[in-house]
Every structure is written in C-alpha cells, then in structure tokens.
Amino acid sequence: MLRRSIRARLGWTLIAFGALAGAACVLAPLAGSTPIRLRAVFNPSIPYADNIDAQIFFVARLPRVLAAALVGAALAVSGVVFQALLRNPLASPDTLGVSAGASLGAMIAITFGLDFSLLGLSAVPLATFAGAAGALAVVYGLSVARRRGTSAMVLLLGGVTLQVLLGAAIACIQFLADFTQTFRNVRWLMGSLDVASFAPIAASLVPMLAAAVGFATLPHALNLLSVGAESAAARGVAVERSERVALVSASIATGAAVSLAGPVSFIGIIVPHLVRLLVGADHRLVMPASALFGAAFLIACDLLARTIAAPLELPVGIVTAIIGGPIFLWLLFRRA
Amino acid sequence: MLQARDLSFSYGRPGDGSPNAIDGVSLDVARGAIVGLLGPNGSGKTTLLRILAGVLPARAGRVVIDGTPIHALPRRAIARRVAMVPQETQSAFDFSVMDIVLMGRYPHLGPFELEGARDRQIAREALAATGTTSLAARAFGSLSGGEKQRVVVAAALAQQADLLLLDEPTAALDLRYQFEIADLLRGLNARGGTTMVLSTHDLNLAAALCGRVVLLRDGRVIASGATSDTLTADNVRGLYGVDADVRFHPQAGHLTVVPVARAR
Structure with a gap:
C-alpha cells in the first residue's frame, strides 16, 4: 500500500468499498419474511404491476435499506471528522452533544404531542433536526468564543458538559410523559430504520448533501490539523475556517441522520477505526471509505435486526451496540 | 532575506492592559545564516x-x-x-512517516490535487537528507523522540521553503540525539544553504550552531549580534540571572557556557 501513490490507493479504496456498499444495497432487500429473487426483480419481461418480487424490493424494502445507507454513511463520516477535529480517536457524533440535542427535540415533540408538518415531514423528525441545530448553535458559540491557542480539549469538555445537561433535560421530559408517551420515547431512543416511504429519505437528502459539500473540502486539511493546528497553519491550512466547516458539516449530517433513524450508537466510532486499520490514517482515503463502509455496515446490522428474531424486528440501535461494543473493546485492548 | 521591524504582540484583547509577549522586536536574517533566539521561559521566543x-x-x-x-x-x-518545526509533534492517528513528510507538500498542491510522482520524489529526497529513508514505512507514533524530530525536519524540507524556523529542536532529546540534530541542521545549512532561525535553552547548542544570536527578555531584544561577541558572561547574567563561565573550548571548536551559580 505504502509504495503506491495516493492516486492509486484512492482508486482501489473507492472500488473495493464502493463494491461492498453497492452489493449491500442490492442484496439486503432480498432477505426478509417473504423470500424474493434478484433475477425476478430485474426481469424486464414481467410488467411492474404484476411483478410481486419487484414491488416488495422497491416499495417494502429498498427505502429502509437506503435509509440505512444514508444514516450509516453520515454517522461514519461525522465520526471521522469529529475525531480529527478534536484530535481524539475516541470522539464520536455524540461527543459534542448534537445527538443529545436531537433526542431532546424528539422527546419534546412526542411528549407534548406536537402535531404539525412542513415539506412533507411530520413533527418528530422536524423537532429532532431543530434540537440538533440548537445543540450545534451552542457548540459553535463555544468554538467561536474560545480564544486563540485554546486546545481542542476545551471544545471536548464543553461538548461533554452539554451532553450531560441535555441528558438531564431529556430525563425531565420523560418524567413528565404519560405511559404511552414514555413507551414511544423509549422506542424512539432505541433507534429504528423503519421508514415507510421514500419521502423522509428525500427530505433528509437536503441537509446531507449540504454537509457532503462541506466534507468534500476537508480531507487534506484534516490530515494536517490532526497532527497539530499550529503546524497546519504554518503549512498554509486556513485553520479556523476548516475547523468551522468541519464542525458545522458534521453536526448537520449527524442531525439529519438522527432525525431519520433516532440515535444509532457506535457507527461513528467503530467504522472509522475499522477503516483506518485497512487504509491507513490519510483522511482522503478514510472519509470516502468510511462513508461507503458505514453504509454497508448499517445495512448489515439492520438486516440482522429485522431477520434474527423474525417476525419480531429488533431496533437497529440495539444491534449496532451489541455488535459494536465488543468490536470496540477488542480494538481498544488490541492497542493497549 | 528576512527583516522584522518593531514587532509587537499580546495574547490579551487590545487595550486590556495585558503585557506584550513581544514588544518592539526587530530582527534581520541574512540568507544562509543560522540565527539563535535565546531567552528564559516566557521571554517570547x-x-x-x-x-x-x-x-x-x-x-x-x-x-x-x-x-x-x-x-x-x-x-x-x-x-x-x-x-x-514545532517543539513537539504528536499524531492522534497512525500516519506513516511518508504520510507525515508528504504533508510538507500541502502548500504546493491545489485544493483537490493529490501528490504526484514529483512530490513523492521531493519527499524521498527530504527523507534521505535527514537520514530517515529506512523509517519511511514505519508508523510515526512508534518512533523515538529523536527520530520524530528528524522526520518533522524532513517534512519541513519537503515544504521547500527558503527559511526554516525551529522551536527548541533539541528540547526533548538526550545528549546523543542533541548532537545528531545539531549535525543534521549544520549539514543542511552547509550543503543546502538552508537559512534557519532556532530558539533554544541550550546555550552550548547555540554556540556550536548559530553564527548570530538574539537575546530576548520579557519580549524585548536585550542584545544581538555575532555569537562570539554576544554570548558573554555579562549577557548570560543579564538574561538568566546566572553567573557563568564562558570560554572558547579548543576541542569543541566553539564557545562553551558552564553555569556556575545563581547571580547575587
């Protein structure tokens, strides 16, 4: 790997991880309570109206798989960006409190029965995104207020404090909720990819694409930033601008992912670590590879969640934690 | 090649009365020179x-x-x-030595440009110049302090700048590595003509390496000039409040400074 140029490594990385993600998107919808066959799905001689296999593939299962792909990619890349930004390999999309802000938004919408819709989105995902935006505003304020020369540690501590505060607010709202609301709150917090149509996916594409534009400008600068802000500046990186683009893009992507699927844990922390084991530390490889591998990983976790105890469908957040926890522990102690 | 005139800087907000970290400093660096910045902790180096x-x-x-x-x-x-070259470089991730050296090419690349064959060639030359070719595939985090410092110097060389600034390049190194880095810098200056400004607490390193020294105290220049004229017992006392024996050492071939006691 080392002898090859970055161009060749990027090419191979995109081909290998792209194939993995593509295969996951096509194969995952085939599995489920009713078995369907890929050949029948794409058989042009059967009109779509009569093609049950194609209908199950495209209407019943593909939205869920695409949602998993989007959420997995967004959380994985956000994790990479937060880790580089905070110069801490243990940071994740939850670290700065954006996930907690999103969750608080959802709890408020569910508990107080908010009922409105905008652009085809219902109250809960909208409130979730608003909660993420609120947390982002606080974190952004902290980052702007922090004085020159202050370490990333301050941002990290600020984020952890915010997370605790928001956790208390969530507990308070849950305390006020009645029996059925509590049930819905708890279910929401487990994370689920049970989307019924393409509409919520299309809506979440707007913020995700905005975040993707920000992400695209970052990889090379993140390499230099993760080695030290001062040496990055001395090599011509616009440090403050890059840090702000990183913070805002990663927070928007996280907010969009949480409003689509609820807080799905661990993706943002284990996917980047697994990817780094395979492609090295260069963010120009780690970011695209994490997006593709995150998509494939969450599709696989969701496949497990809806088939392992069929006809019962487990919330995907439980599966990612049960699979992700041991993997992460192994990674940690392998290093030590 | 470099002139600094009447520089002032404060870490406080403008007008809040906090003292200037740098206060009216002027400095001239000629092409091909090695200039040492000396001064106690907090002097503004x-x-x-x-x-x-x-x-x-x-x-x-x-x-x-x-x-x-x-x-x-x-x-x-x-x-x-x-x-x-900052005082210390630590990476949160497992970059290879080659990755670290290639980072020096950043200012030469366009926004979405990837390093090409020429950049890799320049990086290899920088590795060779610092004697770190054999480390190229190693993880940067697994290197010793002296090896890290050499690699970071290689990254700075890959940047192909005319002027190299080094912040206490030997501070964290043992005696042997201190000599190694000093030899490396002297070689780069002699062979490649690299101009350098380095800060250090090691007066003997400055005596061995620097043609000129600038003495800083409380953000001001208290003396500057050729090392042989400026690195005197009087100036050492003025700078650190320490009585020192400063004399030419025939074997070392340069001035040596032996601190004797705290000045009364």
Whole structure:
C-alpha cells in the first residue's frame, strides 16, 4: 500500500468499498419474511404491476435499506471528522452533544404531542433536526468564543458538559410523559430504520448533501490539523475556517441522520477505526471509505435486526451496540 | 532575506492592559545564516517564531521576506517561503512517516490535487537528507523522540521553503540525539544553504550552531549580534540571572557556557 501513490490507493479504496456498499444495497432487500429473487426483480419481461418480487424490493424494502445507507454513511463520516477535529480517536457524533440535542427535540415533540408538518415531514423528525441545530448553535458559540491557542480539549469538555445537561433535560421530559408517551420515547431512543416511504429519505437528502459539500473540502486539511493546528497553519491550512466547516458539516449530517433513524450508537466510532486499520490514517482515503463502509455496515446490522428474531424486528440501535461494543473493546485492548 | 521591524504582540484583547509577549522586536536574517533566539521561559521566543511563520498576526510592526511583507501574502504562499518545526509533534492517528513528510507538500498542491510522482520524489529526497529513508514505512507514533524530530525536519524540507524556523529542536532529546540534530541542521545549512532561525535553552547548542544570536527578555531584544561577541558572561547574567563561565573550548571548536551559580 505504502509504495503506491495516493492516486492509486484512492482508486482501489473507492472500488473495493464502493463494491461492498453497492452489493449491500442490492442484496439486503432480498432477505426478509417473504423470500424474493434478484433475477425476478430485474426481469424486464414481467410488467411492474404484476411483478410481486419487484414491488416488495422497491416499495417494502429498498427505502429502509437506503435509509440505512444514508444514516450509516453520515454517522461514519461525522465520526471521522469529529475525531480529527478534536484530535481524539475516541470522539464520536455524540461527543459534542448534537445527538443529545436531537433526542431532546424528539422527546419534546412526542411528549407534548406536537402535531404539525412542513415539506412533507411530520413533527418528530422536524423537532429532532431543530434540537440538533440548537445543540450545534451552542457548540459553535463555544468554538467561536474560545480564544486563540485554546486546545481542542476545551471544545471536548464543553461538548461533554452539554451532553450531560441535555441528558438531564431529556430525563425531565420523560418524567413528565404519560405511559404511552414514555413507551414511544423509549422506542424512539432505541433507534429504528423503519421508514415507510421514500419521502423522509428525500427530505433528509437536503441537509446531507449540504454537509457532503462541506466534507468534500476537508480531507487534506484534516490530515494536517490532526497532527497539530499550529503546524497546519504554518503549512498554509486556513485553520479556523476548516475547523468551522468541519464542525458545522458534521453536526448537520449527524442531525439529519438522527432525525431519520433516532440515535444509532457506535457507527461513528467503530467504522472509522475499522477503516483506518485497512487504509491507513490519510483522511482522503478514510472519509470516502468510511462513508461507503458505514453504509454497508448499517445495512448489515439492520438486516440482522429485522431477520434474527423474525417476525419480531429488533431496533437497529440495539444491534449496532451489541455488535459494536465488543468490536470496540477488542480494538481498544488490541492497542493497549 | 528576512527583516522584522518593531514587532509587537499580546495574547490579551487590545487595550486590556495585558503585557506584550513581544514588544518592539526587530530582527534581520541574512540568507544562509543560522540565527539563535535565546531567552528564559516566557521571554517570547515561541511567539516571535509564530509571527515570523505568519501563524500569528503581529499587533504592530511588519515582517518582510525577500522584499514582500508577509501580511500581504496568502497563507499557502507564506508556507512556500517559510517552514516551521514545532517543539513537539504528536499524531492522534497512525500516519506513516511518508504520510507525515508528504504533508510538507500541502502548500504546493491545489485544493483537490493529490501528490504526484514529483512530490513523492521531493519527499524521498527530504527523507534521505535527514537520514530517515529506512523509517519511511514505519508508523510515526512508534518512533523515538529523536527520530520524530528528524522526520518533522524532513517534512519541513519537503515544504521547500527558503527559511526554516525551529522551536527548541533539541528540547526533548538526550545528549546523543542533541548532537545528531545539531549535525543534521549544520549539514543542511552547509550543503543546502538552508537559512534557519532556532530558539533554544541550550546555550552550548547555540554556540556550536548559530553564527548570530538574539537575546530576548520579557519580549524585548536585550542584545544581538555575532555569537562570539554576544554570548558573554555579562549577557548570560543579564538574561538568566546566572553567573557563568564562558570560554572558547579548543576541542569543541566553539564557545562553551558552564553555569556556575545563581547571580547575587
């Protein structure tokens, strides 16, 4: 790997991880309570109206798989960006409190029965995104207020404090909720990819694409930033601008992912670590590879969640934690 | 090649009465020179280097490189002229040594440009010049302090800047590595003609390496000039409050400073 140029490594990385993600998107919808066959799905001689296999593939299962792909990619890349930004390999999309802000938004919408819709989105995902935006505003304020020369540690501590505060607010709202609301709150917090149509996916594409534009400008600068802000500046990186683009893009992507699927844990922390084991530390490889591998990983976790105890469908957040926890522990102690 | 005039800088907000970390400092660096910045902790050495590297904007005064004021240059353009070796470099991720050295090419690349064959060639030459070719595939985090410092110098060389700023390049190193880095810097200067400004607490290193020294106390220059004239017992006492025996050492071939006692 080392002898090859970055161009060749990027090419191979995109081909290998792209194939993995593509295969996951096509194969995952085939599995489920009713078995369907890929050949029948794409058989042009059967009109779509009569093609049950194609209908199950495209209407019943593909939205869920695409949602998993989007959420997995967004959380994985956000994790990479937060880790580089905070110069801490243990940071994740939850670290700065954006996930907690999103969750608080959802709890408020569910508990107080908010009922409105905008652009085809219902109250809960909208409130979730608003909660993420609120947390982002606080974190952004902290980052702007922090004085020159202050370490990333301050941002990290600020984020952890915010997370605790928001956790208390969530507990308070849950305390006020009645029996059925509590049930819905708890279910929401487990994370689920049970989307019924393409509409919520299309809506979440707007913020995700905005975040993707920000992400695209970052990889090379993140390499230099993760080695030290001062040496990055001395090599011509616009440090403050890059840090702000990183913070805002990663927070928007996280907010969009949480409003689509609820807080799905661990993706943002284990996917980047697994990817780094395979492609090295260069963010120009780690970011695209994490997006593709995150998509494939969450599709696989969701496949497990809806088939392992069929006809019962487990919330995907439980599966990612049960699979992700041991993997992460192994990674940690392998290093030590 | 570099002139700094009346530089001042404060880490406080303007007008809040906090003392200047750098206060009216002027400095001239001739092409091919090695200039040492000496001074006690908190005297402003690192701050001055940051200003010269264009990382911190001076509150007052200006820095001119080859006739161009640096505040008129974009960051990348400054980085193509001035490279900086920070006191310590730590990576949160497992970058290879080659990755770290290639980072020096950043100011030469366009926004989405990837390093090409020429950049890799320059990086290999920088590795060879610092004697780190055999480390290229190693993880940067697994290197010893001396090896890390050599690799970071290689990254600065890959930047192909005319001026190299080094912040206490031997501070964390044992005696042997101190000699190694000093030899490396002297060689780079003699063979490649690299101009250097380095800060250090090691007066003997400065005596061995630097043709000129600038003595900083409380952000002001208290003396500057040729090392043989400026590194005197009087100036050492003025700088650190320490009585020292300063004499030419025939075997070492340069002045040596032996601290004797705290000055009364």
